[in-house]
Amino acid sequence: MKPPAVFDFQAEVEETLKRIQSQKGVQGIIIVNSEGIPVKSTLDNQSTVQYSALIHQLVMKARSTLRDIDPQNDLTFLRVRSKKNEIMIAPDKDYFLIVIQNPSA
Amino acid sequence: MASRRMSTIHKLPGQKLSRSIKDDDDAWDGTDGLDDSFHSKSAADHHHHHHCHHHHHQLDLSEAELKEEVTRVLNANNPHAPKNLVRYSFKERFYKPVTAVDHLAVHFALDGNLLHKDSDEARRLSIFQLPTGLVPVETKVEDHAETPTTPVEDGAESEETGDEDKPHRTSSKRRKREAKITNQFNFSERAGQTRNNPSRERSCQTEPPPRITFSGTANQWEIYDAYFQKLQKQDKIEKKKKTTPEKKENFEVRKKSLLDTGNEEFAKVGRVAVIVERIVIQNTMDDIAQDFKYFEDASDEFRDQEGTLLPLWTFQYEKARHLSVTALCWNNKYQDLFAVGLGSYDFGKQEGGMLLFFSLKNSAFPEYIYSTASGILCLDIHPQLSYLVAVGFYDGCVAVYNLKEETVHPVYKSTASTGKHTDPVWQVRWQNDDMDNNHMFCSVSSDGRVVAWTLVKNELMSSDIIRLSVKGAPSDGSDGSQLTVISRGTSLDFHKQIDYLFLVGTEEGKIYKCSKTYSSQFLETYDAHRMPVDTVKWNHFHPKIFISCSSDWNVKIWDHTVNTPMFTFDLGAPIGDVCWAPYSSTIFAAVTIDRKVHVFDLSINKFEGICHQIVVAKKTRLTHIEFNPIHPIIIVGDDRGTVTSLKLSPNLRKKPKSKKGQELPKGSEAEVLKMDRLLSLLREPELD
Numbered sequence: 001m002k003p004p005a006v007f008d009f010q011a012e013v014e015e016t017l018k019r020i021q022s023q024k025g026v027q028g029i030i031i032v033n034s035e036g037i038p039v040k041s042t043l044d045n046q047s048t049v050q051y052s053a054l055i056h057q058l059v060m061k062a063r064s065t066l067r068d069i070d071p072q073n074d075l076t077f078l079r080v081r082s083k084k085n086e087i088m089i090a091p092d093k094d095y096f097l098i099v100i101q102n103p104s105a
Numbered sequence: 106m107a108s109r110r111m112s113t114i115h116k117l118p119g120q121k122l123s124r125s126i127k128d129d130d131d132a133w134d135g136t137d138g139l140d141d142s143f144h145s146k147s148a149a150d151h152h153h154h155h156h157c158h159h160h161h162h163q164l165d166l167s168e169a170e171l172k173e174e175v176t177r178v179l180n181a182n183n184p185h186a187p188k189n190l191v192r193y194s195f196k197e198r199f200y201k202p203v204t205a206v207d208h209l210a211v212h213f214a215l216d217g218n219l220l221h222k223d224s225d226e227a228r229r230l231s232i233f234q235l236p237t238g239l240v241p242v243e244t245k246v247e248d249h250a251e252t253p254t255t256p257v258e259d260g261a262e263s264e265e266t267g268d269e270d271k272p273h274r275t276s277s278k279r280r281k282r283e284a285k286i287t288n289q290f291n292f293s294e295r296a297g298q299t300r301n302n303p304s305r306e307r308s309c310q311t312e313p314p315p316r317i318t319f320s321g322t323a324n325q326w327e328i329y330d331a332y333f334q335k336l337q338k339q340d341k342i343e344k345k346k347k348t349t350p351e352k353k354e355n356f357e358v359r360k361k362s363l364l365d366t367g368n369e370e371f372a373k374v375g376r377v378a379v380i381v382e383r384i385v386i387q388n389t390m391d392d393i394a395q396d397f398k399y400f401e402d403a404s405d406e407f408r409d410q411e412g413t414l415l416p417l418w419t420f421q422y423e424k425a426r427h428l429s430v431t432a433l434c435w436n437n438k439y440q441d442l443f444a445v446g447l448g449s450y451d452f453g454k455q456e457g458g459m460l461l462f463f464s465l466k467n468s469a470f471p472e473y474i475y476s477t478a479s480g481i482l483c484l485d486i487h488p489q490l491s492y493l494v495a496v497g498f499y500d501g502c503v504a505v506y507n508l509k510e511e512t513v514h515p516v517y518k519s520t521a522s523t524g525k526h527t528d529p530v531w532q533v534r535w536q537n538d539d540m541d542n543n544h545m546f547c548s549v550s551s552d553g554r555v556v557a558w559t560l561v562k563n564e565l566m567s568s569d570i571i572r573l574s575v576k577g578a579p580s581d582g583s584d585g586s587q588l589t590v591i592s593r594g595t596s597l598d599f600h601k602q603i604d605y606l607f608l609v610g611t612e613e614g615k616i617y618k619c620s621k622t623y624s625s626q627f628l629e630t631y632d633a634h635r636m637p638v639d640t641v642k643w644n645h646f647h648p649k650i651f652i653s654c655s656s657d658w659n660v661k662i663w664d665h666t667v668n669t670p671m672f673t674f675d676l677g678a679p680i681g682d683v684c685w686a687p688y689s690s691t692i693f694a695a696v697t698i699d700r701k702v703h704v705f706d707l708s709i710n711k712f713e714g715i716c717h718q719i720v721v722a723k724k725t726r727l728t729h730i731e732f733n734p735i736h737p738i739i740i741v742g743d744d745r746g747t748v749t750s751l752k753l754s755p756n757l758r759k760k761p762k763s764k765k766g767q768e769l770p771k772g773s774e775a776e777v778l779k780m781d782r783l784l785s786l787l788r789e790p791e792l793d
Contacts, residue, residue: 016378019470024389031374067326077380088384092377099381103388 020099027085030098032056039095055098059091183208218290383466390468393417397465397738402754410709412716412756414702417738418468420445420748425459430742432484433731438491440735441465442472445748448480448499450728455480455499460506463748465736473508475515485546487535495546495558497530503548503558503565517565519558524567526550532597537604547599549609553591555619571624573611592617596641602648608665610638616653618665631668633661640683646690646776650784654683660695662707664784671784672711676703682729684739688758690776691783696727696741704757708779716757720749 017029021042028043036056041048063075078089085102190203220227321327387394397417405412425447432446441464448458458480462473480499487493492508496515502525504515519525528551535546536557545559553573559566573592596610605621606628614634617627634655644650650671654660656679661670678697686692691707700723704716721727721743729742737753 013375013378016375016382016470020378020382020385023385023469026385064324064326067329068324071326071329077384079384086388088381088388090377090381090384092374095374095377097374097377097381099385101385101388103391 023101025102025104027100027102029100032096032098034094043100051098051100055087055089056096059089059096063091181208183210185210216290379467382470383464386467386469390418397736397752400752405754405756408756410706410715410756412704412754412758414704414716414718414720414739414751414753414757416720417750417752418465420463420468420471420750421746422459422461422471422474425461425746427456428459428480428746429744430728430746430748431458431480431482433729433740433742433748434484434486434494435731435733435740436462436486436491437488437734439464440733443731443733443740443748444484444486444494445742446481446484446496447746448482450744458498460484460494460496462508465750475506475513477504482529483532483548485533485535487544490544493535493544495533495535495548497533497548497550499529501526501528501530501550501552503530503533503546505546505560505565517560517563519565519567523565524556526552526554526556528552528593531595534597534599536599547597547607549594549597551593551595551612553593555594555597555607555609557621569624570621571609571619571627573609573617593637595637596639596653598641598643598651600643600648601645608641608643608651610641610653610655612637614638614655614657616641616663629665629668631663631670633663633670634659639680642683642685644690644780645685645687647780648777650690650780652683652685652693654680654695656680660693672707674705674714676701681727684730684732686732687734690780692757694730694732694739696730698726700725700727702727702730702739702741702751704753706757706759707783709759711783716754720751721747 020026021029028041028047030038030043030048030051031040032038032052032055036052038048038052041052043051058080059075059078062078066073066075075091078091080087080089085100088099088101090097186206186208188206190206191200192203193199194201220230396415400415402413402415428447429449430445431448431450432444434444434446436442436444442462445461445463446458447461449455458477460473460475460477460481461471464472477496477498478500479502481496482499483497485495487495494506494508496504496506498504503519505517507516510516526548530548530550533546533548535544537545539545539559543559543561545557547555547557547570549555555570555573556567557570559568573594574590592615593612594609595612596608598608600606600608607619607621609617609619610633611617614632614636616631616633616638618629618631619627633653634657636655636657638653638655641651641653644652649664649666650662651665652660652662658675658677658679660672660674660676660680660683662672663670676695676697678699678701681696681698683693683695686694689706689708691709692705694702694704696702700719700721701717702720703714705714709715720741725743725745725747727741727743730739732739737758738750739753741749741751743749
């Protein structure tokens, strides 16, 4: 899909993140850069650091797996559904976004 | 001192003997003395003094002390050898007394001249006595080595020794004479050694080179990435060679990048955020998504032939709440994307408009948002180039938006000078590219013109296709002249297969069949309705059938060769819009102002619809309806700026059943056949 047509990037992204946060059941959003360091988060510090470190590894592993099988392929997103909630990870070249949601809440 | 004293004692040997006898008659030790004690010496002196009687420096000893026995031992120890040598032991880390002291004293050494005849030396010397012919090579070399070192000894050969440059001559001369034996004993080698330069070690140490540990992995995809990047670089270089960059462009690009550097991170996150937003929404609206995909209303089997509509997502945008949905269009390429044009039908209240694009994947927020000054009344997405959108406005302008461009403004807009309409534009439709491969579209407006617009480079060029002028009835006025009345066009549709054929619906309720080639005459006129014709649409499959609807509560189906409608349906309320289904030639749907959606299937029921359902809340009117090209859903727009999506139940999607043993013809052919059968049924009674 083509990128959306509103061109103040910063505001646009902020707005999108706000909308996500306001959706039903969303517990937190974390933006992590390519080195695994959290850039922005709506959770507390300790959880943020924990999530970002662990999920970074998971994403790297998943991506490496996919690309080993077919180098032209790439990971679009990863959803980990657990008993209590769902962690959605959308990786990008330089950043990835983690959203934790409890869909039944 | 002691030795001197001892020597004095030596000089007087007799005295010694006498002394010892005198001292001790019983024991004669004969201790002589190299290690005379002071005591004994003093005793001798004492004796002396006995003879002399007067000596001042004599030790006074008592009788008992005089009689004391002093033991003297004679041994072969070297008196000069140290008695208490101490050496530092590195092993035990302290000074240890050396117990074994060497007592060997060399009194005399003399070097002798005699050689044992069997010893090596003697043998070597004897070789020199041999005749010249048998002189072995080594000795010659030795000779050589030795001759220059004996300049003093051999005065006779001094000339030759200096002659080192001609070794052969010297050697030959050597041979004639007897081989000289170097004197081993008093042979003194006079060697001169130049002063050796003291060797100094000079080293310098550089700083250790900085080290970093580098590690990498070689995976399939890393290799692929590397190649890909290289390819991209090559492409870039090629492109740079081909295109000459415009300075202006560069400046703009730079400007943008300046803005971006602050927001770079967020810009990149933007793309990802969009995806995540969709995921999150999918989660919250999971049941709707499931319904959309899988739900099939089982109760349809019991409902005879009627069907229902299942509401799915509703699409809203807050800023558009006060506007009505005036146009809907699905995107052909991305079938989950649709465009919504918003404006107002109310003449008095024109508040600007919006163009929104929604995706089924994200019902909370539009994908693209464009704000316009004037209300939008119609829009059309190009069937092949799905990023081009043509829009008609209330103020008579038309514009083309390019979704790929990152601007909020249309790429083309008609102005008064380029021939914009003077009245609201009610319908736009894309056409095939013209002969110059320029894109073009047509528009119809209340000013009675059907205009074709061509996208030439940077502007829109217009050309009238036809003027909807009708020769009116002769007036009752005095002149008796005929008036040409301009009909106001309200809808437009082009034939799916025949390019030049199109239909125009007017405000007077007439439908004109026109051709692009005839600009002044209509091919046919149909007296369709008593009120403005809101929509005309050709059937997707059958080439002859079209449908029209109007605010006079009627929906009519026509065969364009016949002047009267094939079917007429009265829906009991003013109709907003009507639309054929893309999967069947006999199914169509209509929306009315009383919030109902009506679905008809002519092959099932020719007189009544198979579904009439209220889909929106009270006090909202439905304005438009569109079928999705592939999914079994319809979208319905209302006057509150909301678009509701509904799923069609199975009864509404019936396809013709094949009789046993008969081959099923292809989709479109079957549809055409179906329609033909219908029409033939209709016509037979007519013929009769």
